[in-house]
Amino acid sequence: MCGIVGLLIKRPALRDQLGALMVPMLVGMTDRGPDSAGLAVYTAPVPEPSHKLSLYSGANQVDWSQLLLRLAKELEGVHEIAPTGTHAVLTSATDPDLLVSWISRHAPAIAVLSIGQSIDLYKDVGAPADIAERYQFKSLRGSHLVGHTRMATESAVTPAHAHPFTAGRDFCLVHNGSLSNPHLVRKKLEPLGIRFETDNDTEAACRFFEWRLREGDDLRTAVQRGFSELDGFFTFLMGTDQELLIVRDAFSCKPAVVAETDDYVAIASEFRSLAHLPHIKHATLFEPKPEEIYSWRI
């Protein structure tokens, strides 16, 4: 079992409250996923050619300002870093691939959680309320977000196995369910040069969709292809810098409910994570139908 939450703000004035509205949604899914939690938040994009990298140091103590100094010495371009404890958002005009390779060589204790111009990503092990507090989720601002609370069933409880999973730029995915053919998907993708970071089933789905996006599919087409390629149970919630998308498998054993008002679209595994939202009594409520793709653009 796991919990998923998603929120897309339609009225720009409410974007400052994105985190505050979301925290009770995430905490409300604690019973469904008490061992880890995470979320991807999409902010206004940093200007070209800059990118943002979400970094995570785990149990290792990292002096973020020292890291910034070393970066400035060795790589050209303006770098900025915004730390929150073991997490930091690095903004840099250097090519992100160069940055990732520099980090893996010079600071191997640091994991790169996400890369993009809009996405910031946080994930960790522990109770969702503790993680929300640890990274000050309530003060997050942005247009939309994708969150997850995990109850591990098929791979280890580690920060790397927590959701959201990311691949490529500004793309993330969370999953409630389990896939039965992740190894076949992996066998298909690895010869194409696609590298995996964990043995988690959800990562296979994430990398499959991102591969299709790079091959030119739009997200809906990629998801449509997924119906024949991905076998198992799923409610998938995905984010790009422009879009929030939810889809359930043909059997729809994994729940989801959507609430839509003029101000927001809110998605959760269960209504109890939506009950606190403003004007929820007047929201349009529905459950996504099996193999029907629902998406909203910012």
Add this chain to the structure above:
Amino acid sequence: MANMTAPEAVKPKPVATERPPAKLFDLARDKLRDLNLFLHTRAALEGAPHIHVNNPDGAHSVACGLNANLDVHIHGHVGYYAAGMNQLASVTIHGNAGPGVAENMMSGRVHVKGFASTAAGASAHGGLLVIDGDASLRCGISLKGADIVVGGSVGSFSAFMAQAGRIVICGNAEDALGDSLYEAVIYVRGEVRSLGADARFEPMNETDVAAVSMLLDRAGLTHSPKEFRRVASAKSLYHWHADADQEY
């Protein structure tokens, strides 16, 4: 009008003075466990059969396991297993229900005014489940004798392996309706995307029309029973056929 001409002495007392006081729970403040404990033990003893519940906010197992002649009104949306295992009581949900509403009901009545999620009325043995809106997948799965009336449409695999009881569907049905049915009977008014293995349409006889008429009436719906089609088991799966096509 009869009362106006009746002598003063036999005028009926105002209803309000005979009706026991209603009990109110607010789940924004009160614990779910206290509500269910009250419903299980004190409600019947204290002669307070009318219970209102505010702010359920998607809580699980609201009004589960009742076994007394109570009238419970839940004002809002409920989560998993609301009114599960119900006996005797009438539970009305003025909102939507999560998965497994009225699962394993034995008797009484459960009425969902909004829509119901998956597996509504699963394994219910008796009583009546009314859903005014749509029911999601697997409505009435493994039904064992209860009646279900759905005002809207039902999702795929509804009535899967249903053994006894009746399901009236006023809207449409998605895929595999009545797959591997036993003795339960389905009446459907709208389109059926596909029937499940061993389910077939059969002609409506007078007993069927009377049954649909009675169930619609109990659900407060006014469709003509003649608009419904009967789906029942062809009974070809009752015994194992080694030579049968096993592709399903």
